[in-house]
Amino acid sequence: xxxxxxxxxxxxxxxxxxxxxxxxxxxxxxxxxxxxxxxxxxxxxxxxxxxxxxxxxxxxxxxxxxxxxxxxxxxxxxxxxxxxxxxxxxxxxxxxxxxxxxxxxxxxxxxxxxxxxxxxxxxxxxxxxxxxxxxxxxxxxxxxxxxxxxxxxxxxxxxxxxxxxxxxxxxxxxxxxxxxxxxxxxxxxxxxxxxxxxxxxxxxxxxxxxxxxxxxxxxxxxxxxxxxxxxxxxxxxxxxxxxxxxxxxxxxxxxxx
Amino acid sequence: xxxxxxxxxxxxxxxxxxxxxxxxxxxxxxxxxxxxxxxxxxxxxxxxxxxxxxxxxxxxxxxxxxxxxxxxxxxxxxxxxxxxxxxxxxxxxxxxxxxxxxxxxxxxxxxxxxxxxxxxxxxxxxxxxxxxxxxxxxxxxxxxxxxxxxxxxxxxxxxxxxxxxxxxxxxxxxxxxxxxxxxxxxxxxxxxxxxxxxxxxxxxxxxxxxxxxxxxxxxxxxxxxxxxxxxxxxxxxxxxxxxxxxxxxxxxxxxxx
Amino acid sequence: xxxxxxxxxxxxxxxxxxxxxxxxxxxxxxxxxxxxxxxxxxxxxxxxxxxxxxxxxxxxxxxxxxxxxxxxxxxxxxxxxxxxxxxxxxxxxxxxxxxxxxxxxxxxxxxxxxxxxxxxxxxxxxxxxxxxxxxxxxxxxxxxxxxxxxxxxxxxxxxxxxxxxxxxxxxxxxxxxxxxxxxxxxxxxxxxxxxxxxxxxxxxxxxxxxxxxxxxxxxxxxxxxxxxxxxxxxxxxxxxxxxxxxxxxxxxxxxxx
Numbered sequence: 201x202x203x204x205x206x207x208x209x210x211x212x213x214x215x216x217x218x219x220x221x222x223x224x225x226x227x228x229x230x231x232x233x234x235x236x237x238x239x240x241x242x243x244x245x246x247x248x249x250x251x252x253x254x255x256x257x258x259x260x261x262x263x264x265x266x267x268x269x270x271x272x273x274x275x276x277x278x279x280x281x282x283x284x285x286x287x288x289x290x291x292x293x294x295x296x297x298x299x300x301x302x303x304x305x306x307x308x309x310x311x312x313x314x315x316x317x318x319x320x321x322x323x324x325x326x327x328x329x330x331x332x333x334x335x336x337x338x339x340x341x342x343x344x345x346x347x348x349x350x351x352x353x354x355x356x357x358x359x360x361x362x363x364x365x366x367x368x369x370x371x372x373x374x375x376x377x378x379x380x381x382x383x384x385x386x387x388x389x390x391x392x393x394x395x396x397x398x399x400x401x402x403x404x405x406x407x408x409x410x411x412x413x414x415x416x417x418x419x420x421x422x423x424x425x426x427x428x429x430x431x432x433x434x435x436x437x438x439x440x441x442x443x444x445x446x447x448x449x450x451x452x453x454x455x456x457x
Numbered sequence: 458x459x460x461x462x463x464x465x466x467x468x469x470x471x472x473x474x475x476x477x478x479x480x481x482x483x484x485x486x487x488x489x490x491x492x493x494x495x496x497x498x499x500x501x502x503x504x505x506x507x508x509x510x511x512x513x514x515x516x517x518x519x520x521x522x523x524x525x526x527x528x529x530x531x532x533x534x535x536x537x538x539x540x541x542x543x544x545x546x547x548x549x550x551x552x553x554x555x556x557x558x559x560x561x562x563x564x565x566x567x568x569x570x571x572x573x574x575x576x577x578x579x580x581x582x583x584x585x586x587x588x589x590x591x592x593x594x595x596x597x598x599x600x601x602x603x604x605x606x607x608x609x610x611x612x613x614x615x616x617x618x619x620x621x622x623x624x625x626x627x628x629x630x631x632x633x634x635x636x637x638x639x640x641x642x643x644x645x646x647x648x649x650x651x652x653x654x655x656x657x658x659x660x661x662x663x664x665x666x667x668x669x670x671x672x673x674x675x676x677x678x679x680x681x682x683x684x685x686x687x688x689x690x691x692x693x694x695x696x697x698x699x700x701x702x703x704x705x706x707x708x709x710x711x712x713x714x
Numbered sequence: 715x716x717x718x719x720x721x722x723x724x725x726x727x728x729x730x731x732x733x734x735x736x737x738x739x740x741x742x743x744x745x746x747x748x749x750x751x752x753x754x755x756x757x758x759x760x761x762x763x764x765x766x767x768x769x770x771x772x773x774x775x776x777x778x779x780x781x782x783x784x785x786x787x788x789x790x791x792x793x794x795x796x797x798x799x800x801x802x803x804x805x806x807x808x809x810x811x812x813x814x815x816x817x818x819x820x821x822x823x824x825x826x827x828x829x830x831x832x833x834x835x836x837x838x839x840x841x842x843x844x845x846x847x848x849x850x851x852x853x854x855x856x857x858x859x860x861x862x863x864x865x866x867x868x869x870x871x872x873x874x875x876x877x878x879x880x881x882x883x884x885x886x887x888x889x890x891x892x893x894x895x896x897x898x899x900x901x902x903x904x905x906x907x908x909x910x911x912x913x914x915x916x917x918x919x920x921x922x923x924x925x926x927x928x929x930x931x932x933x934x935x936x937x938x939x940x941x942x943x944x945x946x947x948x949x950x951x952x953x954x955x956x957x958x959x960x961x962x963x964x965x966x967x968x969x970x971x
Contacts, residue, residue: 357885
């Protein structure tokens with residue numbers, strides 16, 4: 201049904217890997233490199249020229265690298281000048297601006313708005329409608345739920361600009377706002393509709409506006425079976441690198457504590 | 458101005474009713490059935506193949522049924538495998554995933570994100586930017602305002618997955634979050650920017666994070682005329698099935714209490 | 715790379731100024747006037763017919779005026795019947811409905827949803843994902859951050875419809891909701907994730923749900939240098955009309971107090 205080569209435009213200065221499928225009405229600009237076996241769906245724009253393109257006649261599109269086995273869903277716009285690891289997945293209509301770096305096996309849900317100049321690790325899963333302000337740093341295995349916002353301007357409008365720093369394994373529930381330069385420790389859980397205004401220690405469960413620590417996440421019990429729910433990788437493995445061997449063994453191999 | 462048949466692609470395996478208008482740059486995939494007198498605007502995708510399409514060579518697009526007199530606005534994406542009643546209306550850029558069932562005369566505002574595997578009744582009106590998590594159940598005559606989110610994972614990430622159950626005639630004000638498996642009784646009102654974490658009795662007005670019951674909705678007085686504002690169907694009729702005869706008569710005919 | 719005249723449709727009843735660039739896959743309907751030196755990027759719709767177009771055979775598209783030096787980014791939809799001053803900028807995928815008036819040098823970020831029948835002044839900067847309900851009034855030099863919502867229905871669903879009135883120089887931080895008909899005084903600051911339910915005096919810093927006044931904005935001190943941060947135009951000038959001469963001189967010339 202798809203991939204009929206209808207109204208497709210691919211720059212001669214783009215490098216398309218082996219076995220890549222490119223959807224109808226899609227545009228691939230100069231300097232884009234797409235890894236083998238990737239799928240770029242319909243109505244997608246990869247390598248969108250940065251703003252200076254419109255005014256600077258000497259503008260040259262910087263490289264945009266999409267790793268192998270990636271799937272970019274329809275109507276997404278990815279600016280020139282970003283780098284993505286292998287097995288990237290995006291939902292529909294994401295906008296990812298320049299100078300974004302995303303690791304391997306991460307996914308960005310539909311309507312996601314990644315404003316550029318940020319670093320996102322491996323195996324992150326962002327659900328729909330997240331906003332990542334410029335100069336944010338997000339670790340590995342971080343999950344965010346719809347309408348989470350990372351901000352970067354402490355006293356708007358200022359010329360300061362410093363995003364949050366989110367530790368590995370964090371879970372940020374829906375509609376939460378992380379204020380500028382806040383550092384959230386590893387394995388923390390932010391409850392729904394929270395405003396996180398201060399640094400959060402490792403393994404904290406915080407909630408509210410402003411968010412306060414309720415307890416250690418390791419004290420949260422699953423209603424399903426009465427066992428501790430966190431650290432979540434002990435219970436949740438789907439698509440994670442510890443899927444086959446379990447989190448404890450995997451950690452030992454990786455030398456994590 | 459519209460409907461110039463420019464860059465349109467319609468599968469031979471789709472059934473298009475009488476007097477259907479299909480906008481430019483629109484794509485209709487296999488197995489789609491569009492009822493008479495419907496309008497599918499520009500840049501729309503109907504019957505978007507499900508994810509397994511990309512990897513499974515035996516994939517066959519399931520049926521997608523859109524009732525008569527519907528209007529799907531531009532840039533919307535509707536996945537294969539959902540069913541919509543008559544007089545569906547969508548705004549621009551909605552995404553509706555598979556296994557969604559929506560009744561008659563319901564509307565989904567622009568940027569709506571309906572994640573599939575959910576049931577939505579008749580005469581619902583969702584304004585822009587709502588998110589409906591998988592496995593949600595929404596009754597009839599339910600109105601939701603911008604950025605309302607229904608969630609489904611109580612201890613993220615878990616393998617549990619149970620959306621809220623929203624009773625008939627509920628009103629959910631802007632930016633509110635309904636937590637997983639919460640049941641909201643009929644005729645309730647959720648105030649703006651609330652987080653509903655517990656079941657809500659019929660006819661309740663709740664607000665806050667976590668939401669607390671303030672009063673019975675029938676105690677809320679309109680500033681306009683000093684009369685009770687709720688149950689709202691006594692005062693609001695536009696486009697509703699009681700528009701001609703009034704809510705009380707309509708209820709009597711329908712045998713509702 | 716862009717502007718290859720691929721799949722472009724421009725009505726003969728549109729007026730395109732000198733040196734205007736129009737992107738691929740873009741549609742310009744009847745009655746649109748685009749000022750000189752503007753850029754309408756790819757996949758944009760300008761002059762989208764209003765809803766009555768679909769049913770009224772005598773429908774005629776009203777005028778849509780976009781001032782000179784404007785930049786409308788890709789996938790945006792601007793309805794017929796709105797007027798924009800010079801140097802308008804939009805992000806990607808904005809939807810701007812009919813009867814919207816926006817002044818000079820204002821910008822609307824990606825995914826913005828402006829529902830029409832509203833007035834927005836000069837030099838406003840709205841970041842991504844804002845929602846402006848019908849019948850809102852927004853002054854000049856107003857900045858809004860992601861997911862700010864202006865609402866207009868006090869007891870939903872009612873037939874009342876009155877948006878907020880936002881004074882000049884206001885700053886509304888991310889995820890905040892402004893309730894219907896609320897008036898926010900000039901130079902006020904609304905903190906993140908707030909719900910503003912009552913009128914706000916000039917120069918107030920309010921925060922919370924419902925929002926409460928914390929202090930006068932002029933008492934807020936920058937951590938950067940220990941100086942007052944507000945009124946913000948004393949410290950922030952980028953792109954503002956006082957950029958060259960400073961806010962105090964500019965105010966004196968303008969006869970503002």
